[in-house]
Amino acid sequence: MVGDALLQARGCHDAACASPAVEVGPARQVDTTPLPAVGPALRTGVHRDLTAVSWEEWRRLLAASGASFFSGPDWLRAVAQHLGGAAPLLVTVRSRGQLLAVGAFALAGTSRRPVVTFLGSGASDYATVLVGGARVVQGEALVDAVLDAAVAALPGALFDLEQVRSDDPLLPDLLSWAQRRGYGLRAVEQAVCTSVLLPPTVAEHDEQLPAGVRRGERRQRRRLAERGSVRLVADLLSGADLPSLVAELAAVDDEHPHAERRHRPWRGASGALLAQVCATAPREQVWLSGLRVDGELVAYNLGFAGERVVHGYLQSYRARYAASGPGSLLLLHLRRRSIASDRLELDMLRGEEDYKRRLAPGTVRTRTNVRVTMAPGGRGPLPAVLDRASLLRRTFRDEVRASAVLSRCADGLAAGSQGVARGVEAALREGRRLRGAASTLRLSRSAP
Numbered sequence: 001m002v003g004d005a006l007l008q009a010r011g012c013h014d015a016a017c018a019s020p021a022v023e024v025g026p027a028r029q030v031d032t033t034p035l036p037a038v039g040p041a042l043r044t045g046v047h048r049d050l051t052a053v054s055w056e057e058w059r060r061l062l063a064a065s066g067a068s069f070f071s072g073p074d075w076l077r078a079v080a081q082h083l084g085g086a087a088p089l090l091v092t093v094r095s096r097g098q099l100l101a102v103g104a105f106a107l108a109g110t111s112r113r114p115v116v117t118f119l120g121s122g123a124s125d126y127a128t129v130l131v132g133g134a135r136v137v138q139g140e141a142l143v144d145a146v147l148d149a150a151v152a153a154l155p156g157a158l159f160d161l162e163q164v165r166s167d168d169p170l171l172p173d174l175l176s177w178a179q180r181r182g183y184g185l186r187a188v189e190q191a192v193c194t195s196v197l198l199p200p201t202v203a204e205h206d207e208q209l210p211a212g213v214r215r216g217e218r219r220q221r222r223r224l225a226e227r228g229s230v231r232l233v234a235d236l237l238s239g240a241d242l243p244s245l246v247a248e249l250a251a252v253d254d255e256h257p258h259a260e261r262r263h264r265p266w267r268g269a270s271g272a273l274l275a276q277v278c279a280t281a282p283r284e285q286v287w288l289s290g291l292r293v294d295g296e297l298v299a300y301n302l303g304f305a306g307e308r309v310v311h312g313y314l315q316s317y318r319a320r321y322a323a324s325g326p327g328s329l330l331l332l333h334l335r336r337r338s339i340a341s342d343r344l345e346l347d348m349l350r351g352e353e354d355y356k357r358r359l360a361p362g363t364v365r366t367r368t369n370v371r372v373t374m375a376p377g378g379r380g381p382l383p384a385v386l387d388r389a390s391l392l393r394r395t396f397r398d399e400v401r402a403s404a405v406l407s408r409c410a411d412g413l414a415a416g417s418q419g420v421a422r423g424v425e426a427a428l429r430e431g432r433r434l435r436g437a438a439s440t441l442r443l444s445r446s447a448p
Contacts, residue, residue, distance in 0.1 A: 042100075042141070044149040047090040050077050050104070057099050059282075064132030068311060068347075069304035070124035074281035076104050079120040082273040088119050089153070093145045102130040103146040107154070114154045121162045123273070125193070125311070125349040126369070128170050143173040151181075159183075159374040162190060166368045174372055183374045190371040195309075195347040197363040202336050217332060220325035227324065228294035232333060236288045236300065237278055246275050248297045255318040265314060274302075274314075289333060291317075291326045299326030301334055309345045310338040331355070 045052065050073070058073040069075055080088050086106035093101035109115030118127035131142050151157055164170055171187070178185040199205045206214075224230045236245060250266035253259065266274060278286055287310065290300040299317035303310050312334060317326045338346050352366065 041095045042145055043094045044145050045092045045094070046149050046153040047092065048087060050080055050088055050090055052090055053092060053099065053102060058102065061099050061102060061130050061132045063307055065128075065130045066307065067128050067130055068126040068309070069281075069285060069306060070120060070126050070311075071104065071128055071130055074277055074285070075124070075304075076119050078273045078276040078280070079123055080106075082269045082276065083120075083123060084269075086117065086119075089116065089150065091146045091149045093142050093149075100132060101142040101146055103150065104130075105150060108160070109158065114157045115160050116150055116154065116157050117160045118162055121160075123270075124163060125191075125313075126165055127161065127163045128165070128168055129173075131169075139169060140173045140176060143170065144177055147174075147177050147181075156376055158376075159372070161372045161374075163369045164372055165193075166370050171370065171372070174374070178374050182377045184377050185372065185374045187370050187372045189368045191350040191369040192352055193347065193350050193367050193369060194352055195345055195365055195367070196335070197345055197365065198335065198339050198343065200339070202339050205335060205339055216325065217329065220329055223324040224291070224293060224321070224326065224329075227321070231292045232329070233290045233292060234333070234337065235283075236290045236297075237283065237286065242275060242279055246271060249300055249316075252297055252300060252318055253316050255320070256316050257319040257322055259319075287334070287337070289330055289337075291330060293321070299330055301327075301330040303334055305338075305341070305343065308343060309347050310334070310341075310343050312346060312348045328355070 047053075053073070055073050062069075062072040065071075086108045089105040089107050091103040091105065092099060104119040105116050106119040106121070107114055108117050118124070120127065129143055129146050131139050147159075161174070164174075166189075175185060177183070199208060209217075221230070246266050250264060250271065253262065253264050253266060256262055263270070265271065278288065281304075285305050287303040287305055288300065290297050292298065298321045300315065301312070302314040303312045305311075312331070315327055315330060335346055350369070
């Protein structure tokens with residue numbers, strides 16, 4: 001999948017854990033913002049087109065929810081257009097015309113056994129159901145409305161919801177919904193994310209930097225200056241010709257020290273996705289900075305800025321400048337810019353690479369992302385086993401793909417289970433036919 005390759009380019013690898021035990025995050029915090037009452041006034045809509053909600057309306061809900069850029073329209077519309085794959089399914093909840101919740105899903109599986117996933121699975125670092133400014137009770141009711149509408153549109157659907165933050169209030173809402181609707185729920189750890197709580201001022205940040213980091217920064221600047229005229233560009237998008245800039249970014253990736261093992265994020269479908277995000281998203285949310293030496297772009301850093309958190313998404317540099325540390329210089333720039341813009345946290349997203357901690361004054365914390373699968377209960381032992389096998393295969397798809405033996409076994413199991421299911425259904429149909437024939441025979445024999 002292109003989304004998986006995009007993660008590989010960023011050095012991110014999901015780790016699906018065997019243990020189903022995941023600590024569920026806290027319930028939603030009380031918010032005193034006036035909102036319409038929960039109840040009959042709620043209206044749900046199920047749409048197969050993402051344009052059913054306007055860009056601005058969706059962006060306002062994203063800001064009110066506090067969720068990441070990956071749940072907003074600028075990212076998800078680009079994902080749907082360029083990564084393709086599963087068809088989108090957009091569930092909306094309104095009251096008196098006001099948009100209160102959005103579930104941006106995609107349809108996988110088969111028409112007979114649909115699987116509902118989050119739109120952007122594989123490419124997005126976080127996913128959630130957007131709930132804007134919800135109180136404790138209302139937040140759960142809105143999530144209920146979203147999931148109920150999805151099930152009403154796709155009876156008996158399975159859910160495979162990836163990259164849910166362990167501290168997301170969505171998790172206890174999902175657990176509550178599953179218990180009340182008779183769904184079985186399983187949660188496994190999927191990835192580890194690293195973030196830094198930022199000091200309040202740039203001066204405090206610089207004062208807290210380890211002495212070795214401060215010396216290294218000065219040394220790296222000197223080494224770059226020896227190569228030519230150095231310019232740090234805070235906003236590469238400002239006044240740029242986007243196709244030309246994308247070509248420059250792709251050229252940097254081509255010369256990365258590990259280019260032979262990395263997917264090229266600025267080429268192909270993923271390149272088209274990122275280019276569209278840069279073209280359509282509000283400029284204050286897309287932070288694309290770079291270092292130029294004698295005009296040549298030698299390193300870049302791409303981040304997405306939210307209301308309080310900046311997400312460091314992608315960075316790269318040319319191998320011949322590795323000794324000058326351009327990546328470290330841009331990361332320090334990103335940290336200082338985040339602080340100067342009154343952001344409280346720099347989230348380096350999935351992965352526990354050493355560089356995320358090495359330059360970090362302040363509190364470094366990690367959180368887990370969780371993959372939640374839900375299947376309806378009360379369907380009999382065989383359908384339940386087939387549902388379980390389908391969701392397990394999706395959960396451990398990376399491990400299955402990596403092993404030829406596991407892949408063949410999974411394919412064989414899938415084909416065998418489908419054959420068994422078809423055989424059972426055929427037997428049931430034949431049984432119904434025979435019962436009908438016997439009933440007709442009895443009626444004909446009893447007729448005068």
